Amino acid sequence: MTTNNEYHQFNEHQLTVLAFLKNMKQYASGNFNYLTYYGASAREMIKFMENPERYGDFDFEFVCGLFRAIDKIFQQYIMECPEIPVQTEEDRILSSILINAEDSFLTAYTNNSLYNKSNFISYLNREDVIYKWNGWMLTCIQREVLEMKKEMQKRLGITE
Numbered sequence: 001m002t003t004n005n006e007y008h009q010f011n012e013h014q015l016t017v018l019a020f021l022k023n024m025k026q027y028a029s030g031n032f033n034y035l036t037y038y039g040a041s042a043r044e045m046i047k048f049m050e051n052p053e054r055y056g057d058f059d060f061e062f063v064c065g066l067f068r069a070i071d072k073i074f075q076q077y078i079m080e081c082p083e084i085p086v087q088t089e090e091d092r093i094l095s096s097i098l099i100n101a102e103d104s105f106l107t108a109y110t111n112n113s114l115y116n117k118s119n120f121i122s123y124l125n126r127e128d129v130i131y132k133w134n135g136w137m138l139t140c141i142q143r144e145v146l147e148m149k150k151e152m153q154k155r156l157g158i159t160e
Helices: 012-027 042-050 060-077 089-100 103-107 117-124 128-132 135-156
Strands: none
Touching: 012 042, 012 060, 012 128, 012 135, 042 060, 089 103, 089 117, 089 135, 117 128, 117 135
């Protein structure tokens, strides 16, 4: 962990992962405390990268596990933000349904528990906050919205 009594200096890729994790904590905070990546707690990785000196006496395997998880996150989750399409009438209708529906309504249409109803509403209304999300989160929300629309069309018997 230390070299010549200096603590590890994180490289650009590792700092990108720190920014990604902090972004997830800020904009998808509902279940963040339980979020793990490759066996490492997201919350623990943030603490580790912000204060590596506190981990000098930790088990070597534990610290190596944090580094492995950070590297794998960079490879799998760090991506460019996708293009955000213009809001459609379908988006406005779905947003108004979600605004007025119980939280349990969302679970009938999506299995992703990391995001909450307000994340979907923000995306459907193209609120300014979505432009601050990381690329992975935005991609996931877009995919979930598409699946939600397909499922609703199927359940309501709507064909295109």
